[in-house]
Amino acid sequence: MPEAVREPFTDLAHQRDAVALGMWAFLGQEVLFFGVLFVLYTSLRVRHPELFAAFGPLLDWRLATVMTVALLLSSFTMALAVRFAFTRVRGRLVFTLLATMILGAAFLTMKGWEYAHHLARGETPIVDLADTLAAGPGMATFFGLYFVLTGFHALHVLGGLVALAWLTLAAWRTPASDLRGSPVMAVGLYWHFVDIVWLFLFPALYLAARPT
Amino acid sequence: MNHHHQDIPAPTLGAASLVLLALLALTAATVGLALLELSPAVHVATAMTIAALKAALVAAVFMHLPREAAATRLLALVAAALLAILLMMVTVDIRHLGGG
Numbered sequence: 001m002p003e004a005v006r007e008p009f010t011d012l013a014h015q016r017d018a019v020a021l022g023m024w025a026f027l028g029q030e031v032l033f034f035g036v037l038f039v040l041y042t043s044l045r046v047r048h049p050e051l052f053a054a055f056g057p058l059l060d061w062r063l064a065t066v067m068t069v070a071l072l073l074s075s076f077t078m079a080l081a082v083r084f085a086f087t088r089v090r091g092r093l094v095f096t097l098l099a100t101m102i103l104g105a106a107f108l109t110m111k112g113w114e115y116a117h118h119l120a121r122g123e124t125p126i127v128d129l130a131d132t133l134a135a136g137p138g139m140a141t142f143f144g145l146y147f148v149l150t151g152f153h154a155l156h157v158l159g160g161l162v163a164l165a166w167l168t169l170a171a172w173r174t175p176a177s178d179l180r181g182s183p184v185m186a187v188g189l190y191w192h193f194v195d196i197v198w199l200f201l202f203p204a205l206y207l208a209a210r211p212t
Numbered sequence: 213m214n215h216h217h218q219d220i221p222a223p224t225l226g227a228a229s230l231v232l233l234a235l236l237a238l239t240a241a242t243v244g245l246a247l248l249e250l251s252p253a254v255h256v257a258t259a260m261t262i263a264a265l266k267a268a269l270v271a272a273v274f275m276h277l278p279r280e281a282a283a284t285r286l287l288a289l290v291a292a293a294l295l296a297i298l299l300m301m302v303t304v305d306i307r308h309l310g311g312g
Contacts, residue, residue: 013219016221017280017281017284020221020276020280020281020284021280021281021283021284021287024280024284024287024288025287027288027291028287028288028290028291031291031292031295032291032295035295035298035299038295038299039298039299039302042299042302042303042306043302043306045256046303046306046307047306049252061243061246065239065243068239069236069239072232072235072236072239073232075232075235075270075274076228076229076231076232076274078274079222079223079228079273079274080222080225080228082220082221082222083220083222083223083224083225086220086221086222087220181220181221185221185222188222188274188275189275192270192271192274192275193275195270196266196267196270196271199263199266199267199270200260200263200267202242202263203242203246203259203260203262203263204259204260207242207243207246207255207259210246210247210249210255211243211246211247
C-alpha cells in the first residue's frame with residue numbers, strides 16, 4: 001500500500017515537497033532564535049575579548065570534541081533512517097533511529113556531566129550582589145553566555161529525542177508496507193539543524209581561547 | 213506516481229559515509245588549527261569558515277537541500293544570508309561605530 005496522499009494534495013511528490021517547505025520555514029525561524037543568541041555572543045566577544053581569554057580555558061574542549069563527534073555520527077544515522085523510511089526497510093529504520101537516539105542521549109549525558117562540574121566549581125552565571133568589587137563583566141558574564149547558548153541547544157536536542165522516540169515507536173508498530181517517509185524526513189531536518197547549531201557553538205565557545 | 217520512482221530525500225550509504233568522513237576531518241582541522249599560535253582574528257575567521265563549510269555539507273547532503281523545490285532553497289538561502297548580514301553589521305557597529 002503506498003503512502004497515503006492527504007487533502008489537498010493530489011500526489012505524493014507534492015505532499016513531500018510541502019512537508020519539506022514547511023519544515024525549512026520552521027528552521028528559518030529557528031535561525032532567527034539562535035541568531036539573536038549569536039548576536040549576544042558577537043557583542044560580548046568583540047567588546048570583551050579578555051573574558052574569552054580568561055575563562056575560555058575553563059571549558060573542556062576535549063570533551064566537547066567527543067560531543068561533536070557524537071552529534072556528527074547521529075546526523076549520519078539520521079540521514080540513513082530517512083532513506084530506510086522511504087525505501088521501507090523497517091528493521092534498518094528502527095536500528096538507525098535507535099542509534100540516533102543513543103548518540104543524542106550520549107551528547108546530553110556528557111553535557112550534563114560538564115554542567116555538574118562547572119556548577120561544583122562555582123563557575124556559574126550567578127552574581128554576588130553584595131560583592132561590590134566584582135562590578136563589570138567577569139566570570140558570571142562569561143558563564144551566563146555559556147549556559148544560555150549551550151542550554152537552549154541542549155533543550156533542542158532533548159526535543160529531538162522526544163520526536164525520535166515517537167518515530168521509533170511508530171516504526172515499531174507499523175508494518176513495513178505502511179511506513180511513511182515524510183515524518184522521518186521532517187524530524188531528520190530538525191535534527192540536522194540542531195547539529196549545525198552545535199558546529200558553530202563548538203569553536204565559538206570551546207576553542208575561543210587557545211586550548212591547553 | 214509510483215512511490216518507488218520518487219526521489220528519496222536522503223543520501224545513499226556511500227555518500228553519507230563520505231560526508232561523515234569529511235565532517236570528522238574538518239573537526240580535526242578546527243581543533244588542530246586552534247592549537248596553533250595565530251592572531252585571534254585569524255583564529256576566529258578560520259574556525260567560522262570551517263564551521264560554515266561543515267554546515268553547508270550537512271545541508272547539501274544530509275538535508276538534501278539542493279534537490280528541494282526552488283521556494284524551499286530560496287527560504288534556506290535567505291535565512292542564512294540575513295543572519296550573516298545581521299552578525300556582520302553588529303560587529304561593525306560595536307567595533308567601529310561605538311554601538312552596543
